[in-house]
Amino acid sequence: MRITAMETFLLQSPLERPFGWSQGWTDHRATGLLKITTDAGLVGWGEGISGPAAAILRDYFAPHLLGQDPMQRNALWHRMYHTLYNANLAGGFGGSALSAVDIALWDIAGQALGRPIYELLGGQVRDRVAVYATGLYYTEGEFPHRLLEEARGYVAAGFRGMKTKVGGLSLAEDVRRVAAIREAIGPDVHLMVDANQAYNPATAIRIGQMLAPYDILWFEEPVAAQDVDGYLQVKAAVPMAIAGGEGLRTRFDFRDFLARRALDIAQPDVINVGGITELRNVALMANAFGVQVNAHVWGSPVMIAATLHVMATVPPCPTARQPLPYQQEPVMEFDRTPSIIRETVCREPIQQQDGFVPVPDGPGLGIQVDEEAVRRLCVAHQRIP
Incomplete structure (x- = not known):
């Protein structure tokens, strides 16, 4: 099994009533989802991939992920971390990109084995x-x-x-x-x-x-x-x-x-x-x-x-x-x-x-992502390659 493609989706939804905290005020909710596709037909979902994190996925991680076996998540985690290490990019959006990929790889592994994470x-x-x-x-x-x-x-x-x-x-x-x-x-x-x-x-x-x-x-x-x-x-x-x-x-x-x-x-x-x-x-x-x-x-x-x-x-x-x-x-x-x-x-x-x-007990994450809803809420999309 090999990774064939990755897609990022920046999602936004408005708030009927804005709310605030000590550092700001917002009128919407937002997050970034990652979809990793394999040649076996399995798809894994991750989260945290928005803004500069999507650029890190494309420019730093994609060469180390495309064509690789998603079951080797430990080696892939350290390979991704290594690409960020010397430039001190593992914090901030680098850590977010790493997180999104890792979650998706665990989701794929669980589905491949028919077991919850x-x-x-x-x-x-x-x-x-x-x-x-x-x-x-x-x-x-x-x-x-x-x-x-x-x-x-x-x-x-x-x-x-x-x-x-x-x-x-x-x-x-x-x-x-x-x-x-x-x-x-x-x-x-x-x-x-x-x-x-x-x-x-x-x-x-x-x-x-x-x-x-x-x-x-x-x-x-x-x-x-x-x-x-x-x-x-x-x-x-x-x-x-x-x-x-x-x-x-x-x-x-x-x-x-x-x-x-x-x-x-x-x-x-x-x-x-x-x-x-x-x-x-x-x-x-x-x-x-x-x-x-x-x-x-x-x-x-x-x-x-x-x-x-x-x-x-x-x-x-x-x-x-x-x-x-x-x-x-x-x-x-x-x-x-x-x-x-x-x-x-x-x-x-x-x-x-x-x-x-x-705790979800289905294979992988144990949830069913509604991709139609994802695309409906998406305000920015990227596919690699």
Whole structure:
């Protein structure tokens, strides 16, 4: 079996109501999908291939992929990484391109063998993964009524945890929002906050201490993504767990964060970190250091399914007689903000029930991508060769 062609699709869908976070505001959702075709008729799908990442696929990776056996994904991963290494391109869009190809190759391998990806990774530890609701962004006129209605809706849907944004308003205003959400959802639902790198360490410490009365489970990306010492400074001064890592690429970016205990919770993202191969590597590294892995997820069912397969194989941290989500068991982000992409590019959208999502058990990713929907939402397309 040989790789014969690759296609990239940049997808966009409008938002009825724009929303914001600490670093920006958007009126649409977007992602990039990759389709790899083989001479055996098998097709694999990956995600993360948009903008400059598509150019990296064409200019750097295509010569090393076309005509090659897709089953040799380990050798192909390292060959692609090597093409980026000397020019220091493995971060940013280079890591995204690498991730997309890797996911698609695992999808093909699973289909070729008639097995789900989690079996190729050694078998599942769990057949469903606990998820928390991500939403509660900033929107115009949302506070308090619409914001609190959204939060109560997540509780009614069975979620045992949810995450909101901080860093886009003054400290006092953000604390007011968090306090109102806590009152609305009660004391028994986990509540997390995400600053998206909004603060310097001193300010992050200040708001972390202000939020302490509201029983915040974790404080996500309090400072700049690469600032290991900043993370350590905040971690030493606030009572909640510190989380981060969604934008880090490969195990090498995670090395110092794990070795220096700068994170309580690592959040690798399968379409950033280097695909299924490297998400698995980072998860096991983190487990060895006693760091919980709660994967970051923000995109289409392709990345959701890829993440579920890896999270199905990650052991509890630490082992326990009865490991529980949010304590020893991993929990996974489950985006609830509006997204036509997320709801339509898979023939059967991935759903949660009572705060858990079942792991797909079909061959490869175990999902059926609706290529008609992909092409309908596509705003830029590239085929190689």
